[in-house]
Amino acid sequence: MPDGTVAVTPFEAAAAIVRQWLDGNGAVFAKRSTKPQRVKMDAWVIELEHPAVGKQSVQLSILSDFPVTPPLIHVDPSLCLVWPHIEEDGKFCHGVEPAPGDFASPIQVVEDVLDRLAQFWVNTQNQAWLESEFQAERLSYWLRFCSIRHKVLGYQPPATTRVMMHPLSQVTEGTVAGYFPKGQNAGTSALVVTQGSEDPHQLAQRHRWDFGTLARGCALFVPLPDGSLWTPVVWPTDFVGLSALVDYLADEPGRFTKWITKVRDGKNRQQSLTVIFAEATVCYGYLISPPMIDRLMPPRVTPFRAERVDADWALARDTGLAIVHKRRSSRALLLGCGSLGSPVAELLARAGVGTIDIVDKEVFEAANCARHVLGANAIGQAKADSVSQKLTALIPQVKINPFHETVTQWLAEHCETDAYDLVIDCTGESTTRTVLSLLRETLLGECATVYAWMEPFCAAAHVVHVSAKDTWPADDPVERVNVASWGANGVIKLPACSTSFSTYGAADAWQAAGFVTERALSILDAPDSPSQIWSWVRASSFFERTGAATRLSDLVPHSDDPFHAVQIIRDFPETLSHA
Incomplete structure (x- = not known):
């Protein structure tokens, strides 16, 4: 050039x-x-x-x-x-x-x-x-409508509005918790709206939305019939229009006025009210604020974006709800919430499992940070308690019950027969597997059991599903499931009593956790499925790269690519019958 x-x-x-x-x-x-x-x-x-x-x-x-x-x-x-x-x-x-x-x-x-x-x-x-x-595309246009109205009114809307929705068949009353930060013109930082008697403040506290001074209010949920028109020509811009729309949809003249009169009595005239118009999957909100001059001017009406936070939407976007609702009614017992059990707990909760009881005796330590869902802010705290607090704050409508004690002690003292739909053992401990085997019917009744563990370096992970019709042998034949013989290899001992560990990272453990959870969920969804053994096995080059002297079975795939892996399904009785 x-x-x-x-x-x-x-x-x-x-x-x-x-x-x-x-x-x-x-x-x-x-x-x-x-x-x-x-x-x-x-x-x-x-x-x-x-x-x-x-x-x-x-x-x-x-x-x-x-x-x-x-x-x-x-x-x-x-x-x-x-x-x-x-x-x-x-x-x-x-x-x-x-x-x-x-x-x-x-x-x-x-x-x-x-x-x-x-x-x-x-x-x-x-x-x-x-x-x-x-x-x-009515939701997109509604958001534009809200933005334009806010500019016209010169009114600052709530920064966010979160709505706990449940299916509606008729006009239903609810409750509002509003949070106002300090400062004259700070506006509303958040509105939390719930139906019926559910307390929105408790919901806000659970998910840590309760920033600012609490002000309570009332809500009216109005269902929009399937196929009903919801376009700019329908959307009210003033109090009279909002009243007419509510009365029309409720098919009850004066319904809106009755509600306003009921909730805004003499001592509550200045509270803010909320109207939520609800479709099957989306909702739209109006905030009714006190008039500039009481009794002489109509209340102010401000449209706003309303975001659903119920589990049907937050965890499934209203798809596959038959399975979601079945999972929400289920109860799982998770034994151990270490590097494998803790991500399994989170994945189960995010998949919609309604109640999860977690049993783990360990306290979180600094060295756990590399491969656990918890971090440095949990050092010194019980793992079960901290995981419970985290998941309760993160995931709507899940109930986590933590138990900070040994698994065998908890099983002996607290476990109730037929209390669970699935038991998942992520301790990787022979003692736990043996106790569950010996006391299966007494402790667990007819529920299925999953035994999950990882081989050293997370070179392989195994999920053993034992249906209610079968039993895991009391002699704990893990060597018939494992794909390598390790002996004392793969374990680093610390200068303390019975203290050792195997080296692997969060990426390794969480791959295994996904493998375990996927199969655990399939058992919850189909509880009559037969006993089965699933294994995720990495390539021979991965085993070689660990530097550990191992004897590999024929199930380990031979490959020069250390990222290569296979998934194997084995028959439960046939696998355990082989020496």
């Missing part, structure tokens, strides 16, 4: 082609704009007639990263919520996506956008199309 020559980037080359076209004689439909939407933007104006809104000046523009960002189209911002696909600043969401060939054919990209605009212009003359488009 000659000295002084400035290289033209592909972006600049593509933009130059479009400029030459739109500024030339071949594009008389567009004129250079003197008021581009943004600095350092090429923009042109196109004048279009519309039978409903009259003559419109439409701006076509390209940014500095064109054509990676396709051309932008802006119309009058006042058309937002009048027409679909128009944002608050007037940007038209045309839906043209960038493609690899755009740099070679930049004019084609502009023509594609203009074709979308032309079709959109025709569609906006069809009232049925407008209604259908708004209805299809």
